[in-house]
Amino acid sequence: MAIVRLIVNRLSLELAFRYVLGRRRAMAMSLLGITFGIAFFVVTQAQTSGFEAFFIRTILGTNGAIKVSDRFQDMDGTVSRTDQDGRTRFSFRSREESRYTEGIETPHLLRKALSQFNGITGISEILEGNAILDGGSRSYAISFHGIRTNDHISVSDLGNQIIIGDLSSFESDKMSVLIGSRIAQRLMISQGDRVTLKGGTGNIQLRVAGMFESGVSQIDKNRIYLHLAKAREFKGERFSGSIFQVGIQNPNVAPQIAAQMQETLGHRVVSWQEREKVWLDVFKALRVSSAITVSSILLLSGLGIFNVFAIMVIEKTRDIAILRSMGFSGSDASSVFLWQGIIVLIFGIIAGTLLGILATFTISQIPLRIRGIFSTDSFVVNWDITHYFWAILIATIFVSIASWIPARRAGKIEPAKIIRETL
Amino acid sequence: MTSSLGSEIPSKSLLEAFDLRHSFVEGDLTTEVLSGVSLKVEPGEITAVVGPSGCGKSTLLYLLGLLDRPDQGNIFLRGKEVSGCDDKTRTTLRNQEIGFIFQFHFLIKELSALENVALPLRKAGNSILESRKKAQASLTKLGLGDKSHRFANKLSGGEQQRVAIARAIVNSPSIVLADEPTGNLDSENSNKVFNLLSKLATDENLSILLVTHNNELAMKCNRVIEMRDGVITNSL
Numbered sequence: 001m002a003i004v005r006l007i008v009n010r011l012s013l014e015l016a017f018r019y020v021l022g023r024r025r026a027m028a029m030s031l032l033g034i035t036f037g038i039a040f041f042v043v044t045q046a047q048t049s050g051f052e053a054f055f056i057r058t059i060l061g062t063n064g065a066i067k068v069s070d071r072f073q074d075m076d077g078t079v080s081r082t083d084q085d086g087r088t089r090f091s092f093r094s095r096e097e098s099r100y101t102e103g104i105e106t107p108h109l110l111r112k113a114l115s116q117f118n119g120i121t122g123i124s125e126i127l128e129g130n131a132i133l134d135g136g137s138r139s140y141a142i143s144f145h146g147i148r149t150n151d152h153i154s155v156s157d158l159g160n161q162i163i164i165g166d167l168s169s170f171e172s173d174k175m176s177v178l179i180g181s182r183i184a185q186r187l188m189i190s191q192g193d194r195v196t197l198k199g200g201t202g203n204i205q206l207r208v209a210g211m212f213e214s215g216v217s218q219i220d221k222n223r224i225y226l227h228l229a230k231a232r233e234f235k236g237e238r239f240s241g242s243i244f245q246v247g248i249q250n251p252n253v254a255p256q257i258a259a260q261m262q263e264t265l266g267h268r269v270v271s272w273q274e275r276e277k278v279w280l281d282v283f284k285a286l287r288v289s290s291a292i293t294v295s296s297i298l299l300l301s302g303l304g305i306f307n308v309f310a311i312m313v314i315e316k317t318r319d320i321a322i323l324r325s326m327g328f329s330g331s332d333a334s335s336v337f338l339w340q341g342i343i344v345l346i347f348g349i350i351a352g353t354l355l356g357i358l359a360t361f362t363i364s365q366i367p368l369r370i371r372g373i374f375s376t377d378s379f380v381v382n383w384d385i386t387h388y389f390w391a392i393l394i395a396t397i398f399v400s401i402a403s404w405i406p407a408r409r410a411g412k413i414e415p416a417k418i419i420r421e422t423l
Numbered sequence: 424m425t426s427s428l429g430s431e432i433p434s435k436s437l438l439e440a441f442d443l444r445h446s447f448v449e450g451d452l453t454t455e456v457l458s459g460v461s462l463k464v465e466p467g468e469i470t471a472v473v474g475p476s477g478c479g480k481s482t483l484l485y486l487l488g489l490l491d492r493p494d495q496g497n498i499f500l501r502g503k504e505v506s507g508c509d510d511k512t513r514t515t516l517r518n519q520e521i522g523f524i525f526q527f528h529f530l531i532k533e534l535s536a537l538e539n540v541a542l543p544l545r546k547a548g549n550s551i552l553e554s555r556k557k558a559q560a561s562l563t564k565l566g567l568g569d570k571s572h573r574f575a576n577k578l579s580g581g582e583q584q585r586v587a588i589a590r591a592i593v594n595s596p597s598i599v600l601a602d603e604p605t606g607n608l609d610s611e612n613s614n615k616v617f618n619l620l621s622k623l624a625t626d627e628n629l630s631i632l633l634v635t636h637n638n639e640l641a642m643k644c645n646r647v648i649e650m651r652d653g654v655i656t657n658s659l
């Protein structure tokens with residue numbers, strides 16, 4: 001109701017505009033505060049969530065959404081319960097109490113069972129193990145992943161992660177290997193070189209078909225891919241001991257699917273969210289803390305606006321008194337000041353959003369070499385409308401409070417008292 | 424109809440006040456500023472209110488202009504009791520029926536003379552165009568037709584006061600309450616302003632209640648009300 005009256009009150013809006021124009025400097029400062037507040041908010045969120053999204057993409061592209069590993073005898077490991085809406089949900093109670101058997105014993109049966117689940121995009125059987133990679137002059141401890149090429153590209157981004165060489169030459173040569181980019185650097189080996197894998201049932205000679213870079217440095221300096229059959233031979237296990245990497249259509253529901261799989265398959269099933277929880281929590285903390293920090297800019301500009309408006313109301317008491325004497329109501333007087341807040345807010349939102357977009361774009365172009373938990377060559381930004389929504393919401397709250405208090409005071413001015421005091 | 428002072432009394436007077444009392448409270452101290460003032464204002468008349476400083480002239484004017492409420496007594500505008508009305512009605516009445524002129528011009532410096540004068544019309548709901556047309560006419564009446572686009576602070580003191588008068592009369596009020604409108608002006612400008620007011624009174628059948636310290640001007644009015652210590656001592 002009050003809002004409708006405010007909107008309809010065009011005369012108050014016109015007066016508000018004049019007052020804003022009459023105090024250009026103070027208003028420009030207020031505007032700048034909101035503009036920068038919104039822009040900074042958007043930019044920092046774009047960055048932190050950008051790196052987060054990048055990390056998630058990389059993780060999904062490399063280790064997949066879901067991993068099925070050791071078989072276990074469930075001792076109350078999983079609990080299922082039925083909601084009011086009839087859907088069954090699963091949750092883990094405690095894995096610690098279960099007894100594990102390392103790896104998958106019956107891959108064929110498990111693969112069949114897995115393919116029964118909805119939303120599965122691919123299943124890749126992997127045999128993992130540790131070994132020493134000898135590049136001739138130097139050797140290096142690595143973890144090998146035995147894969148079937150076509151299965152694995154259906155659950156990962158390996159195809160796009162090859163930076164030297166290509167997947168087809170790996171696929172066609174059963175004695176070849178794909179090496180993490182940083183291993184290649186350290187061992188100073190290049191495509192086509194011969195390397196020796198040591199530490200298994202016997203040494204095997206492999207040809208380097210190419211190098212991959214996942215972006216996750218832990219993987220790039222530690223992992224090699226070879227053919228599943230070769231890995232089995234090297235490890236000396238014919239069928240058991242492997243794990244499954246499962247791709248799903250909607251990675252967001254991985255925890256629920258993982259819980260269901262664990263319940264039905266009797267194997268340990270871990271979603272990427274659970275697997276990367278530590279990092280995901282770090283990103284979340286970063287995102288929230290930067291939001292809080294940057295909101296303080298908006299808080300400060302809110303205080304600035306409050307200050308400007310409070311002084312303005314004092315400065316304009318005479319105007320308010322005469323307006324009241326010629327038939328303006330108290331709420332008319334209030335709305336003149338509310339409108340000023342709205343004007344500054346609207347311009348601040350427009351300018352802040354534009355500046356935010358511009359700054360986000362500019363930052364995404366800044367070359368920046370990161371070789372930490374993941375690698376990138378420029379700032380990673382995430383364009384997300386919700387960042388703008390939150391920035392605008394916070395700005396609106398602060399500005400509303402900042403203009404509402406002085407506006408209320410303006411509405412309470414007693415005209416007779418002011419006129420009496422003015423000579 | 425007996426005058427039980429309910430809501431209406433039969434009266435030909437434009438404005439009537441009965442036994443107005445008003446006091447200010449400061450801490451424990453209560454000062455009675457008006458101690459029973461009654462008066463009538465007839466259409467088309469200029470009435471001067473004179474008296475020593477502090478006798479309550481301005482206070483009386485604010486009560487009659489519905490800017491303040493009396494502690495006791497009644498005010499009738501066109502026979503209708505108004506001192507007890509709610510704020511909304513009083514606000515509307517100030518817009519429709521009453522014009523104010525004060526010693527200080529109270530022009531809004533962010534607006535041009537024309538925009539200042541147009542404000543009461545805009546508030547009354549007139550369109551921008553209509554308001555501007557009437558405001559221009561009002562300014563022309565006061566000899567400021569050519570200065571209507573000047574901003575308030577780019578006018579001389581006398582001109583500012585004339586703009587304030589234009590604003591007071593623009594919405595065709597039935598009564599103008601003027602509290603020492605010439606108080607800040609030299610004698611030449613004072614006379615000019617007074618002559619304009621008296622011309623408006625006759626031309627537009629406007630009632631004017633004029634508080635003044637200028638005896639010369641007071642003598643030129645249709646009536647003079649003398650006040651002392653919160654009461655009317657003489658009404659000529």
Ligand SMILES: Nc1ncnc2c1ncn2[C@@H]1O[C@H](COP(=O)(O)OP(=O)(O)OP(=O)(O)O)[C@@H](O)[C@H]1O
Pocket residue numbers: 420447448449454456474475476477478479480481482483
């Ligand atoms: N807010 C107030 N609190 C207490 N006393 C007040 C207040 N306002 C006015 N008064 C007193 O009320 C009395 C009447 O004041 P008012 O302004 O009506 O006088 P006036 O006749 O208009 O005087 P002047 O000719 O100097 O303008 C004065 O004595 C003044 O001191």
Ligand SMILES: [Mg+2]
Pocket residue numbers: 480481482602
């Ligand atoms: Mg006075």
